[in-house]
Amino acid sequence: MAANRTPGDAADPRPVHERIATDLRRAILSGDLPAGEPIPSTEKLKERFRASSASIQKAVTMLKGEGLLEGRAGSSVRVLAVRRQTMTPAAYSKPAEDGQPYRWLSEAEKKGRRPGIQLLQVGEVEPPADVREALGLEAKQTAVLRKQLLSLSGEPCELVHSYYPLELASGTALADKVKIKGGTPTLLASLGYPPLHTVDQVTAEEATNEEYEALRLPRQVAILRTFRVVLSTDDAVIEVTTMAKAGHLYSLQYDF
Known part of the structure; x- marks a missing residue:
């Protein structure tokens, strides 16, 4: 018989960049990251998610593909005016x-x-x-x-x-x-x-x-x-x- 488990027992098995994208997506769609505003810097995201620069960039690329972000490498990435x-x-x-x-x-x-x-x-x-x-x-x-x-x-x-x-x-x-x-x-x-x-x-x-x-x-x-x-x-x-x-x-x- 399986032992009783609490929600905190299991770590999130998703790749780091998918977890980052999920959190940012929720913030964008809820309005916590307003349209036209830049997302937090790579350094801040690295610290928040304990992630590498590569993982941050992969997450940003995912959200650009969904039409939620825009911006080029070397410049600030901004939130597009998209809401549910x-x-x-x-x-x-x-x-x-x-x-x-x-x-x-x-x-x-x-x-x-x-x-x-x-x-x-x-x-x-x-x-x-x-x-x-x-x-x-x-x-x-x-x-x-x-x-x-x-x-x-x-x-x-x-x-x-x-x-x-x-x-x-x-x-x-x-x-x-x-x-x-x-x-x-x-x-x-x-x-x-x-x-x-x-x-x-x-x-x-x-x-x-x-x-x-x-x-x-x-x-x-x-x-x-x-x-x-x-x-x-x-x-x-x-x-x-x-x-x-x-x-x-x-x-x-x-x-x-």
Whole structure:
């Protein structure tokens, strides 16, 4: 039987430069290192982290690759004006009003962001096991997939896989490779399946190859993965969606 251990028993196994980058990243994103200001000098960082100059430079290079720092060797390295953008799912999960665009688009525009949606794939597929379970499907059963890449101001921000029961989606615009005016919540409501209850499970995970390439991620950051189940009348599951965002650039806000 393993002996009882306290958190202090285990040393951080990560390479020194990754630990330095993690601490600096947190300070940048929280605002403790303000935009436009230089980061602490190499000597101060060496003393603070008991690290070599090479480790400090590797950490700085990582954060430059993430778009958090700028500067050249021999000059001060400064913090870029980058903060996590907050996404508020409750603001765009409801059907749009008559004649209005998908709420995700209109909410982004309200905040001065230029939104875009690229429809990558639509078709009948066998979903992953967790999606099948949520939809109540057996192994080998299929659903309709709508895969999209969302962008803000020309930069990819979210890779979305949305799955719909065949009996609901077949013969509707959900099964066609066309953008849906007002978004899928509006279409579902028009089909008699209004989205009434949404359950989100959010986890921090390493990116898959697909997510890494689609979101243009730097190597060392995690993604925020949202697993969403949307229910309608009589708690019928009408949609299961997975969404992936860069963890260092986005946060999710829920009001209780």
